[in-house]
Amino acid sequence: MRLTTKGRYAVTAMLDLAIHSQAVPVTLTDIATRQTISLSYLEQLFARLRRSGMVTGIRGPGGGYKLSREAKDINVADIIAAVDEQIDSTKCGGKGDCQNNQACLTHELWMGLSDQIRNYLQGISLGDLLQKSSVKEVAKRQEGDAKKIIDETLRYRETRLENA
Amino acid sequence: MRLTTKGRYAVTAMLDLAIHSQAVPVTLTDIATRQTISLSYLEQLFARLRRSGMVTGIRGPGGGYKLSREAKDINVADIIAAVDEQIDSTKCGGKGDCQNNQACLTHELWMGLSDQIRNYLQGISLGDLLQKSSVKEVAKRQEGDAKKIIDETLRYRETRLENA
DNA sequence: TAAATAGTTGACTAATTCGCTAGGTTAAGT
DNA sequence: ACTTAACCTAGCGAATTAGTCAACTATTTA
Numbered sequence: 001m002r003l004t005t006k007g008r009y010a011v012t013a014m015l016d017l018a019i020h021s022q023a024v025p026v027t028l029t030d031i032a033t034r035q036t037i038s039l040s041y042l043e044q045l046f047a048r049l050r051r052s053g054m055v056t057g058i059r060g061p062g063g064g065y066k067l068s069r070e071a072k073d074i075n076v077a078d079i080i081a082a083v084d085e086q087i088d089s090t091k092c093g094g095k096g097d098c099q100n101n102q103a104c105l106t107h108e109l110w111m112g113l114s115d116q117i118r119n120y121l122q123g124i125s126l127g128d129l130l131q132k133s134s135v136k137e138v139a140k141r142q143e144g145d146a147k148k149i150i151d152e153t154l155r156y157r158e159t160r161l162e163n164a
Numbered sequence: 165m166r167l168t169t170k171g172r173y174a175v176t177a178m179l180d181l182a183i184h185s186q187a188v189p190v191t192l193t194d195i196a197t198r199q200t201i202s203l204s205y206l207e208q209l210f211a212r213l214r215r216s217g218m219v220t221g222i223r224g225p226g227g228g229y230k231l232s233r234e235a236k237d238i239n240v241a242d243i244i245a246a247v248d249e250q251i252d253s254t255k256c257g258g259k260g261d262c263q264n265n266q267a268c269l270t271h272e273l274w275m276g277l278s279d280q281i282r283n284y285l286q287g288i289s290l291g292d293l294l295q296k297s298s299v300k301e302v303a304k305r306q307e308g309d310a311k312k313i314i315d316e317t318l319r320y321r322e323t324r325l326e327n328a
Numbered sequence: 329t330a331a332a333t334a335g336t337t338g339a340c341t342a343a344t345t346c347g348c349t350a351g352g353t354t355a356a357g358t
Numbered sequence: 359a360c361t362t363a364a365c366c367t368a369g370c371g372a373a374t375t376a377g378t379c380a381a382c383t384a385t386t387t388a
Binding site for chain 3 (some may be wrong): 026028029043046050057058059060061062063064065066
Binding site (some may be wrong): 167225227 | 346
């Protein structure tokens with residue numbers, strides 16, 4: 001388990017998706033606008049997230065991304081693991097023969113510690129993060145900020161849905 | 165809080181130091197030999213650890229490094245923070261004005277999550293890690309492995325201490 | 329059916345970090 | 359003096375980060 005900015009971007013974007021994901025899919029352009037993340041970089045991250053089965057891409061006009069599961073069933077550890085290709089952090093690929101063909105201290109210690117962190121992050125779901133009131137407030141304000149850009153599109157989609 | 169191999173090296177080295185730190189200081193050469201980490205890289209890591217006040221360097225023959233505090237008073241989060249220069253992970257340096265001069269989602273979410281991870285790692289001390297029996301076993305075997313290299317030096321030092 | 333939208337893919341790039349090497353200087357012990 | 363070992367600095371190749379650009383494919387609407 002590594003913790004880098006890449007993982008942070010992914011978690012932030014997924015939370016944004018969880019917040020705005022209603023019946024209508026959310027486009028990466030919307031997320032990029034709200035979270036000020038490069039669109040192309042988001043595309044790379046979501047390609048991995050999609051392959052991990054956490055999100056579903058819907059093509060064509062009115063398309064975008066949706067969570068594949070409920071927010072409460074997606075945890076932070078999974079998101080980070082999806083975008084961070086885990087390089088074998090032990091020189092021997094987990095075989096335990098890094099030092100004189102035997103297990104090294106790193107193995108016993110760090111692997112265990114890494115597992116603990118993973119377990120910890122696995123206990124935190126997107127749903128949990130949504131609960132936090134502070135997140136809700138910021139999200140609400142961000143919607144307002146981006147309203148001028150997104151509003152028309154959104155309104156258009158909603159109208160279309162109502163007519164369907 | 166970031167988690168990279170750099171931090172892992174630092175934690176591993178500090179644990180090695182904690183295990184072997186008796187009355188006699190431990191040289192970086194010893195640690196480098198036991199943990200198969202580059203000596204010069206270790207020097208860089210320990211420069212930071214020393215500046216953070218976690219270890220004390222003793223120069224000259226018979227010198228080496230010692231823990232500045234007891235193992236139970238040094239936690240994993242501090243070690244990682246010491247070697248990982250924390251790049252301001254919010255674009256605005258924690259001022260909370262990254263997006264339209266207001267706090268962004270990243271702030272509310274990731275900073276909070278990062279704090280949780282930090283708090284968690286702060287609860288794990290070197291002393292706690294020493295308790296783990298598996299660590300003890302590996303350390304014992306590693307001592308045996310490195311015995312041919314280190315034994316003479318160690319014996320020499322002990323003799324010197326007894327005579328003092 | 330044509331046009332517009334939007335996801336998908338891949339190649340490419342500048343900047344940074346990682347892990348390490350090489351070479352020194354300084355302080356302390358014998 | 360000589361050795362030891364901490365301490366310091368510069369630099370290097372590889373990897374990663376964060377991002378751009380461009381082409382392509384699928385879907386929907388007109």
